[in-house]
Amino acid sequence: MILHSAEFIISAVRLDQCPTSGEAEFAFVGRSNVGKSSLLNKLLNRRNLARISGSPGKTQTLNFYHINDSFYFVDLPGYGYAKVSKQLRAKWGPMVEEYLIKRDTLIKVIQLVDVRHEPSRDDQLMYEWLCYNGRQPQIVATKADKIARGSYGKQIQMIAKTLKMDPVASPILLTSADTGYGIDLLWSAVDHELQA
Ligand code: GDP
Numbered sequence: 297m298i299l300h301s302a303e304f305i306i307s308a309v310r311l312d313q314c315p316t317s318g319e320a321e322f323a324f325v326g327r328s329n330v331g332k333s334s335l336l337n338k339l340l341n342r343r344n345l346a347r348i349s350g351s352p353g354k355t356q357t358l359n360f361y362h363i364n365d366s367f368y369f370v371d372l373p374g375y376g377y378a379k380v381s382k383q384l385r386a387k388w389g390p391m392v393e394e395y396l397i398k399r400d401t402l403i404k405v406i407q408l409v410d411v412r413h414e415p416s417r418d419d420q421l422m423y424e425w426l427c428y429n430g431r432q433p434q435i436v437a438t439k440a441d442k443i444a445r446g447s448y449g450k451q452i453q454m455i456a457k458t459l460k461m462d463p464v465a466s467p468i469l470l471t472s473a474d475t476g477y478g479i480d481l482l483w484s485a486v487d488h489e490l491q492a
Pocket of ligand 1: 326327328329330331332333334335374438439440441442471472473474475
């Protein structure tokens with residue numbers, strides 16, 4: 297995949313504001329501070345493109361970026377501030393939930409987790425909820441540069457175990473927005489989904 301263009305389109309606050317072109321979408325989810333904006337900026341080769349992503353308590357928006365005039369990356373609000381399932385649903389917003397369940401053009405959810413830590417309760421709930429709704433996400437572990445290369449395998453296994461997933465059937469990708477590690481593989485995964 298060669299990146300030709302990335303254009304911010306809209307911060308949607310309602311589903312009827314989402315693009316209607318019918319092009320494929322990839323939604324990025326993760327708890328606040330997981331490194332979502334940094335990863336999007338790295339993927340899109342920008343310093344500050346994903347600047348609008350909401351911080352806890354702010355208006356919850358779906359931020360659409362049009363890539364190569366042919367598909368979209370959608371930056372969803374961070375969810376880490378909710379402590380339990382009910383609060384997660386209430387605070388994270390029915391709109392985001394509805395988008396994830398119903399959006400026809402959404403071909404893959406990319407769920408980010410911090411490679412250094414065991415996925416949080418919210419990460420686990422989100423993963424389970426997405427799978428339950430038929431949206432098994434691509435798990436991407438962020439901030440690879442913060443751990444030693446020798447512990448990559450162990451951390452990935454720990455994440456897979458906590459999320460109760462099979463890392464062979466559903467490989468976890470490891471990235472660093474600082475060094476660019478794994479960014480090419482993430483682009484390949486995106487490409488693969490677009491071809492599928
Ligand atoms: P968001 O809330 O998920 O959008 O997270 P941000 O992208 O704002 O990142 C949160 C913090 O983690 C910031 O201080 C970033 O500089 C830092 N960060 C994000 N990605 C990386 C990474 O790959 N490596 C390192 N070392 N720090 C990162």
